[in-house]
Amino acid sequence: MNKDRTLVLYDAITAVREEYIEEAAAPCRKVRRWGAWAAAAACLFLLIGSWSFLQPLGFAIANPFLGYFAGRGDGTGGGGSSQDDTAYHCYAGPVLPLTAEETGLTVERSVEYDFSLYDVGLRDDGRYAYLRSRQACLVTDSYTLTAGEAGTYTLYYPFAAALADDTVLIPSVTVNGEAVKAELLAGPGGDAVFSWEDMKALMGDDYLGRSLEALPRLEERVTVYALSDFRGQESETAKNPTVEFAYVLDPARTAVTTWGYNGGSNDLQGGKGTRQVGIRDTRGSAVYLLVLGEDLTDWSIRGYADGACETLLESVGATVTRYESTLGEMLALFWKNYREDYLADKLQVLLDKDTLVGLSCQVLLERSSNLLAAVRTLPFGLEDVFDEVLHRSRVLYLRFTVVIPAGEAADIRVSLVKYPSYDHTSRGRERRGFDLAGKLGSNIAVTRLEASVTGAEYIVIYCQNFGFETAYGVLKTTRVTLDPNGEHWYMDVGTAPMKEK
Amino acid sequence: MEDAGIITLYWERDERAIEETREKYGGYCYGIAMNLLHIPEDAEETVSDTWHAAWNAMPPERPSSLRAWLGRVVRNLSLSRWNREHRKKRDPGITELLSELEDCLPSSVTVESAMEEKELAAAVDAWLRQLSREDRRLFLRRYWYGVPLQELAKERGLSPARLAQKMLRLRRSLRAALEKEGISL
Structure with a gap:
């Protein structure tokens, strides 16, 4: 070296x-995996089963933060919001309110935050203690829904997520105690959301309406150069056998983009470019170079001993297949391959392939309505589009219908595991934020609104504007009535540790 | 306490400056040092050295971003410690980072003057500027903060293999940018 x-x-x-x-100081985004949730659920079971013998082992809940709270927002009345209190390095978004396609609905709403989801596990010394890796709480968002007129109503339950988040984030919905199968819809992505203010901006301008608009399709013809049947993988003289696809194009009439390549170079003025891929990196899959506009004027492939592409090796190569397709069809193929390779346990598998293709087209067209210009903004090829589709902040909706007979109400209950917003560094201590939106994006009138906390013994409150009574961070009341017309409530919590008696 | 207040304490030679810095940036600095050195005792000592360095540097220094300034000091001190104690042992952390950064090296000779180092820093800056915000963060999370690839993959919700591929593309892109600028290393 x-x-x-x-x-x-x-x-x-x-x-x-x-x-x-x-x-770059803060993590990009917290991932939530099904496996982690399964472990959390298993440990919840363990918690319930083992709590009875934890106490005899000599543990008790204690608050190590006595005297630590400056009272910033602690125990104050609700309804307001503060940018300082709601800006996070990783913002998970609030619990959002139910909305409806039709107007004239009213609800009584009750939101419960259950912090009992902490794991209990063995410490290195063999004794039981909290494992703090489970940071989520279980939110139950309950509605008693009444309508001016009897009928069937289409409801939308929104939740903030990037598509790279896991299936565990998808809330479960019951209507009058019966589980309902809801359709998942993806809203348009926006800039990174770090705060309540960002969330309001994202959901402004009829976000639901925009979510329901038809997604674009890209039927532009592309010439495809697919490289497959790679040779030379076993070459003893090659440290990292690499195939280079070199091409010449007319920069005024042609642009290229790729799928599966490791890197390359462009000479935009001269129209010459290369794309390289390490054969072992392909794991047997084809890689693609897509030509938009006029076809390449010339091309060739060469094999090299390694990624530096300096030592030619004739034994290293691939088969090139040239054919015509459309950009939309190729995106569909890449999404199919991508989902099979990487997305077995992810949220977006529940979105159909057409939606994912449409979201990709949306991302491309946002870059430029001129597709040649759009693909030139992708230094790493169409993988950049996929990354953007998967990691953009967006709101997803569960769409379901409910029948409300004359003079009756429908009870709707939504359960979701809510991961917290994080702020790792700014205050020198753990800070996990949970917040609640009152009316954001909803057309349903709220006549009564309550919030409650279960498992209060597992947390300490650093600050909040719900109006819970607290003393040195310990909750003294666990239920509050909120202003039905209020906009936003938040609480920052920490874990109440256990100490030996 | 606000950064400006902490810096004022340093300028007033008030020892509370170090307490406040430790309180606000202790975890941040320790995180970087651990990422780079992988040994808790070494990371703790490096962070401790960082407070001394801050005390000695301010005044005359008056950082516009105390966090970034402290992070740089931690990176430099971690590198010094690694050079002194770990380079020959090939311990992880910086060793891995430097190994990966080899992909970014344009083919040429050596840097001979501070001027060329400044040019290199400017070229890296320019390359970072043309990246998307997320790619820029990704690169710096790995090569500035030293965040392990596995952890970074979790942060981004990518498979480690896919992330490694993306990081390779970024490194090669930097190499191409440096070569284009005629930077010699």
Whole structure:
């Protein structure tokens, strides 16, 4: 390894602009995996089963933060909001209110935050203690829905998520005690959401209406160069056998993008470019170069000993298949491959392939209505579009119908595991935020609104505007009535640790 | 306490400056040091050295971003410690980072002057500027903050293999950008 040279680069990276350092200080997004939730559920079972013998083992809930709370928002009345209190490095979004296609509905709403989801597990020393890796709470958002007129109503339950989040985030819905199968819809993605204010901006301008609009389709013809049947993987002389696809095009009339390549170079003025892929990285799958506009004027492939593409090896190569297709069809193929390879346990598998293709088209067209210009903004090919589709902040909806007979009400209960918003560094301590939206994006009139906390013994409250009574962070009341016309409530919590008696 | 207040304490030679810095940035600095050194005792000592460095540097220094400034000090001190104690042992952390950064090196000779180092830093800055915000964060989470690939994959919701592929693309893109700028290393 040439450390002297890499150390120079290390130093150069150390010296990058402060704004970039600040920008990268927080994790990009917290992932929630089905496996983790299954473990949490198993441990919840363990918690319930083992609590009776935890106490005899000598543990009790204690609050180590006595005297720590400055009272910033602690125990104050609700309904207001503060940018300072609601900006996070990783914002999970609030519990959002039910809305309806029709007007004239009213609800009584009750939201319960259950913090009893903590795991209990063995410590290294063999004794039981909290495992703090489970940060979520279980939210039950209950509605008693009445209508001016009897009839069938179409309801939408919104929840904030990126598509890269897991299936565990999909809420379950019951109507009058019966589970209902709801259709999942994806709203349009927006800029990164770090706060309540960002969430309001995202959901402004009839977000539900925009979510229901037909997604674009891209039927533009593309010329496809597919590389498959790679040769030379077992070559003993090749450290990292690499195939390079070199091409020449007319930059005024043609643009290229790729799927599956590792890298490449472009000479936009001269019209020459290359794309490289390490054969072992392909794991046997084809890689694709898509040509938009006029076809390439020339192309060739060469095999190299490694990714530096300096030592030619004739034994390294691939079969090139050229054919015509449409951009939409190719995106559909890539989504199919991608879902099979990577997305077995992810949220977006519940979205149909057409929706994913449509969202991809949406991302491309946002970059430019001129597709040649749009694909030129993708330094790493169509994978960039997929990343954007998967990681954009958005709101998803569960759509279901409910029948409300004359003079009766419908009881709707939505359960969701809610992961917290995080702020890792700004206050020098753990900060997990949970918030609640009153009317954001909803056309249903609220006549009564309550919030409650279950499992209060497992948390300490750093600050909140729900109006719960607290003393040094410990909740003294666990149920509050909120202003039905209020906009936003928040609470920042920490874990109440256990200490030996 | 606000950063400006902490910096004022340093300038007033008030020892509460270190307490406040530790309170606000202790976890942040320790996280970087652990990512780079992987040994808790070394990370703790590096963070402790960082407070001393801050005390000695302010005044005359008056950082515009205390967090970024402290992070740089931690990175430099971690590298010094690694050079001193771990380089030959090939311990993980910085060793892995440097190994990955080899992909970014354009083919050429050596840096001979501080001027060229500044040019290199400017070229890296320019390359970062043309990346998408998410790609820029991804690169710096890995190569500035030293976040392990597995953890980064979890943060992004990507499979480790896919993330590794993306990081490779980023490194090669940086190499291409440096070569285009005629940067020699």
